[in-house]
Amino acid sequence: MLETPVRARVPAERPGSGDALGHYCGVAGVRAPSPVDLSQRLFYMLFALQHRGQESAGIATLMPDGRHLADRREGMVAEARERWLSGAPSAAGVGHVRYSTEGGSGLRNAQPLAVECTKGRIALAHNGNISNAAEIRAALSAEGAIFQTAADSELILHRISRSKASGMEDVLRDALGPLEGAYSLALLWDDQLLAIRDPRGFRPLHVARKDGVWYVASETCALHPFGVEFEREVEPGECVVIDGSGMRSVRLFEPEGVLSRCVFELIYFARPDSRVFGRSVHEARRLLGAALAEDDAVEADVVVPVPDSGTLTAMGYAARRGLPFEFGLTRNHYAGRSFIMPTKADRELAVRMKLHPVREVLEGKRVVMIDDSLVRGTTSKAIVRLLKEAGAKEVHLRLASPELRWPCYYGIDIPTREELVSNRLDSEGIADFVGADSCRFLDLERLGEALGTEGWCKACFDGRHPCPVRGGAAGKCGVLDAAAAGRT
Ligand code: SF4
Structure with missing residues (x-):
């Protein structure tokens, strides 16, 4: 699940714990x-x-x-x-x-x-x-x-x-x-x-x-x-x-x-019932989940999505691996934008107000926890803790996208390179940081196999920005952002 920049409000309808990355008009x-x-x-x-x-x-x-x-x-x-x-x-x-x-x-x-x-x-x-x-x-x-x-x-x-x-x-x-x-x-x-x-x-x-x-x-x-x-x-x-x-x-x-x-x-x-770029979003996310399951032999008892953004990917992953899929986290859809999160402690509280573990699903289980992406890692850390407090024996974090390493200049607010946890830690280090037993990302090659290799911008993963950024960085969905100028 993408995470909100510190200054931004929590979006009410975005998936996940509400700690979502900004700017998509x-x-x-x-x-x-x-x-x-x-x-x-x-x-x-x-x-x-x-x-x-x-x-x-x-x-x-x-x-x-x-x-x-x-x-x-x-x-x-x-x-x-x-x-x-x-x-x-x-x-x-x-x-x-x-x-x-x-x-x-x-x-x-x-x-x-x-x-x-x-x-x-x-x-x-x-x-x-x-x-x-x-x-x-x-x-x-x-x-x-x-x-x-x-x-x-x-x-x-x-x-x-x-x-x-x-x-x-x-x-x-x-x-x-x-x-x-x-x-x-x-x-x-x-x-x-x-x-x-x-x-x-x-x-x-x-x-x-x-x-x-x-x-x-x-x-x-x-x-x-x-x-x-x-x-x-x-x-x-x-x-x-x-x-x-x-x-x-x-x-x-x-x-x-x-x-x-x-x-x-x-x-x-995009919303899962939409078609964008001529594709069903629902189907694409199931394919990404299946691709994430390729070569993943981690032993587990149950696959649990971080709702809502990880749900379809988790279904695709569970189906490919022949593992049970369960809603081990319940999302409070009313927690919305009343939670403004100026500090790390507040943000952790916001996660707890928004996501609630289902002990009956988690207790004594080896859990594969599926989310869409990882930004700073702080939200995943709070969610892993929730799962373990509810009795999960192991938590294996799986992400439906490659490592986020670069800013976006085309309408999405991604934090500075320094803030992106994948620029500081490898998968093992991230697992340690979030308290998971393992961590694994969908790799770029598998992403291409799932969605096709041609015609995509993947610059936030591979740094190959299709358009140059000149005269200072672009801002976010319509707002010029001088502070972003040093991001590259
Ligand atoms: S894929 Fe390209 S346009 Fe989309 S968020 Fe990443 S850098 Fe931005």
């Missing part, structure tokens, strides 16, 4: 031929995407007079229920959920960002990080640009507004061409809904239709409430343009080099 969009209950639909979509960000939620909808009405708020989507479920009819809108902020006001960096500029009215929802954002921001600043937010998403709006190109497609090529890194965008441009994915396809994005209404979403789970009749991925480098008469596809950029789809979407971020 979600975007949504709707375009109907005539006004419908649009804010309601965006509410249901963002509610389904809540796992991608709990810090703020927002929508921007098209008003009868052509203006965009933006409503952004800190906190969970459900907190906007009253307003959005009773919103006025509209024909177009976009929405966004966002994870953590660094320091300042969450609302300041909440999305969608809505502006009126030289090219019209634009509301933007962005998932990903621009890896050369600092360089682009410096260039814009030198030209006199004034920024309202710390979000790299704002750079996109500045570049659109300042573009000398004419026609929407050429303006987009001109504005987005110099950007490197990850952007999956849901964009309301006057009354048109646009869905745009960067040429490397880092983050997922889907377009769908039901009864003449078009939907755009980060994950297919956001489309389930509507029972869509058509759905496909937005291709890397593609812009899907939807207006009152239908949808058309524009090729903004040719796919750039090899694809760089974020493999962590399948390991951890």
Whole structure:
């Protein structure tokens, strides 16, 4: 289970003990031929995407007079229920959920960002990080640009507004061409809904239709409430343009080099009932569990997941090894964001408030404990202790991903290299550190065998970042982070 950076709040709906790594935003969009209950639909979509960000939620909808009405708020989507479920009819809108902020006001960096500029009215929802954002921001600043937010998403709006190109497609090529890194965008441009994915396809994005209404979403789970009749991925480098008469596809950029789809979407971020990158997340996690079981001969009585993120992997692992699968840890789903964890002791308490061992499953057993990944190791340490206190005779820690060793510049907040426990200790040292009897990671080769070797970004494991980081490091899902500049 990924772990929360010290400053971040505990996400309520993320899997595991709630100690989760930050920054995975979600975007949504709707375009109907005539006004419908649009804010309601965006509410249901963002509610389904809540796992991608709990810090703020927002929508921007098209008003009868052509203006965009933006409503952004800190906190969970459900907190906007009253307003959005009773919103006025509209024909177009976009929405966004966002994870953590660094320091300042969450609302300041909440999305969608809505502006009126030289090219019209634009509301933007962005998932990903621009890896050369600092360089682009410096260039814009030198030209006199004034920024309202710390979000790299704002750079996109500045570049659109300042573009000398004419026609929407050429303006987009001109504005987005110099950007490197990850952007999956849901964009309301006057009354048109646009869905745009960067040429490397880092983050997922889907377009769908039901009864003449078009939907755009980060994950297919956001489309389930509507029972869509058509759905496909937005291709890397593609812009899907939807207006009152239908949808058309524009090729903004040719796919750039090899694809760089974020493999962590399948390991951890995406919801298991989603399809992302053309794959079932559920099936991918079962495959990762089976791959983890290959060559693992540790003697054990029971396989126990760290819920929820380790569950499917543990099922795949147990099936391949012919071992019993049991829920030896119960997760309290109500422990959520009320637990802010400023100190190590508080974080350990938060684990205990969130995960509860089932003594009947664990007592006297040799347990294989399955989690998705290991960041600092402190959460796993607390969980291993819980299992042993409940009577587990042995605990063998197994991780469904390779060792996390590098930062991510494409939308995920991974701590500094020094903080990542795999940069300090080998598997044996980690087992000692967390108090387990053994520790083993899925190796990169097995990961490739399970999911296919081509078209993935695996930079946080192997340090081969597909896009250079220039002018200082990128921040996290829309926020420039000066402190991250020294991370490489
Ligand atoms: S570095 Fe890791 S988390 Fe970031 S995009 Fe690549 S695979 Fe995903």
